[in-house]
Structure formats: structure tokens, C-alpha cells
Amino acid sequence: MSNLRKKLISKNDSCKSIWFMRQAGRYLPEFREIRKKNKDFIELCLNSELSSQITLQPIKRFDLDSAIIFSDILMTPYALGQEVKFIKDKGPKISEFNIESFLDKNEKGFTQKLNPVYKAIEKTRNNLEKNKSLIAFIGAPWTLLVYMLNMKNSKSVIDIKRLEKEKDKIKIIIKNLINFLCIHIRNQIDAGADVIQIFDSWAGLIPKEKIKDYCYYPNAKIIEFCKKEKIPNICFPKGINEKYEEFNQIVKPDGINIDYQIDPAWAKKKLKNVVIQGGLDPKILLKSDKEMFQEATKYIQTFKASPYIFNLGHGLLPETDPDRVKKLIKFYRDN
């Protein structure tokens, strides 16, 4: 069994584990090489051979414990019929949401559209050492909604009036999304993934009084499903600050990724019965070795005797030098 899976199941194993969010991505020249020849990002995610190759790129380069399948959280809205485009330096752009078309989708069609992702997982599992995990992932309903309904008008502003006005519609969408996300989880596990991470990247934008409805509840439903199916899981409700404590008590995931705004000592004290993952600010990899090691030491020391998974507080930045990643991994292994 992979070391990550074992740790998430037992919750008392303090052996070392390390991987990075966005470990397969633009900071790697070998990724940029493939990307240059494959301009359409969704098509690239649907190319099983290339996605599998990209997934394994960081594993070939570095001493990591897990691979994370090269795909995207927006493959779900894609499979539910929305057109998804990635505009260079601008991020994703999604075609207008249509409720009738959304409610018309069924499991068979959804699974069929994502079949190349499942093939990529199968291929990757066959080429990955047994002791390494293959992590698959989904976007949490709220974060997907932000993209699907185009609710974010700038980096950190959400259209709250709209949230109120379209409350009933949003409730129906979330309910249906939970269903399809559980199908996507099941399919990815059946294809060979052994851990699921749930990214709620925009949880921090939810108005305080709505956090139960839009963050805790949907994540809890999905974790309930994972538990029933015995699927090791990690939640990442990014940006919710001290609400991490309540999130953990209500949702009860096996693992929880802290973001870089969370003080690791606070997390160790407040987040109980859960494996903590990550935290380190990805910007630290752009600073000097001294600063990087000092910051990493904080996490290593704080979680020394606990079941901790070394990772970041968000994904690796595109401007990161791969040699710094190598140095950071070596530092973690040596300390």
C-alpha cells in the first residue's frame, strides 16, 4: 500500500511523505515543451498518453511519494456540457450555463466524456511504483459553481446579490454536482487512483453566514460518500482562516490541506483526528535557500511527531526554478 494511503487510513503514522500541488505544470521545461505543441488545454487533459506522461514528469525528476493525475477541476463542467477555454495569462473562460441542459445530463454520458482521464489514470498506475500514491481530485461544488456561473467578477469579489437572487437554482445545481462528483471520484478510484483530494479553492469568498450551505455541507456530503466507499480523502478549503477548525469538525475528512495563511502551530492545536497536509507558502521557493529552509523547518518541527504530509499552501508557481524544488525535497528528507 502506498505510504500516503496508509497514513490517511491509520492517522497515526508519522513516516515522511512529500508531494506538491501543481507538481506537474508550467515550471517544468519538459511540461512547457509538450504544452507548446498542444495549445488546447482541455484536449491535452483528454490525451491519455500525454496526461500520463506529464503526471510522471515530476516523479522522474524528484524524490516524491505521490503523483497527482494531470487533469483539471474544470473537466467536470466540461463533461456536463459547458465549453471550457483557457486564455493565456487570463485563466479559464466558460460558456454560459444552461440549467435545462445541465439537468438533462446522465451518468453514462458524463463518464464517457471523461473516459480519457480514467485511461490516463490506468496508464499512470501501471507505470508508477507500488509504494507511491496516485492522487486524483475534484473541485468542490462551490468552487466549480464560481466558474460555472461566472460569479467572480475580479480576483476576490463575489456577486453576493446574485447568490441571494439565484438561491434556489444554486441549491439544485449543488445537489446535482455532488452526485456527478461522487461518480467522478468512483471512476477515478476504479481506474487506479488511491487517494482523492477535494479542492475548494474559492471557499474563502463565501459570505460568512453562507459557509455552512456552500462549503461545509457539500464537502461533508462528498466525504460521507468517500467514507462509505473507503476512499482516503483530503480536503482543501482554501482561505477560510479560523473556520478551518469548524470545517474539520463538521466535514471530518481523513486529511486537510492548510493554506499559507494558517499558522502551523494553531493548526496542530486545533485540527484534531485528521492528517494535516501542506501550508508552506509557494512564494518561499522564489526566495533565498536560507529563507526557504527556515520556513520549511517551521512545518517540519511543528508536525515532527504527527501524521503530516509535506506540501504547500497552494500550487507551485510557474516561475519556480525546478532546482529549488529538488533542494526543498532533499532538505525535507534530511531533516
Ligand code: CP3
Ligand atoms: O500537478 C497538479 O497539481 C495536477 C494538475 C492540476 C491542474 N489543475 C493542472 C493545471 C490540478 C490539481 C488542478 C486543479 C485546479 N484547476 C484548481 C484547484 C487548485 C488551485 O489552483 O486552486 C483550480 C482552481 C483549477 C482551475 C484552473 N486551471 C485555473 C484557474 C487555471 C489557470 C490558471 C493557473 O493556475 O494556471 C488552470 C490551468 C491549469 N491547470 C494549468 C495546469 C498545469 C496551467 C495550464 C497552462 O496554461 O499550461
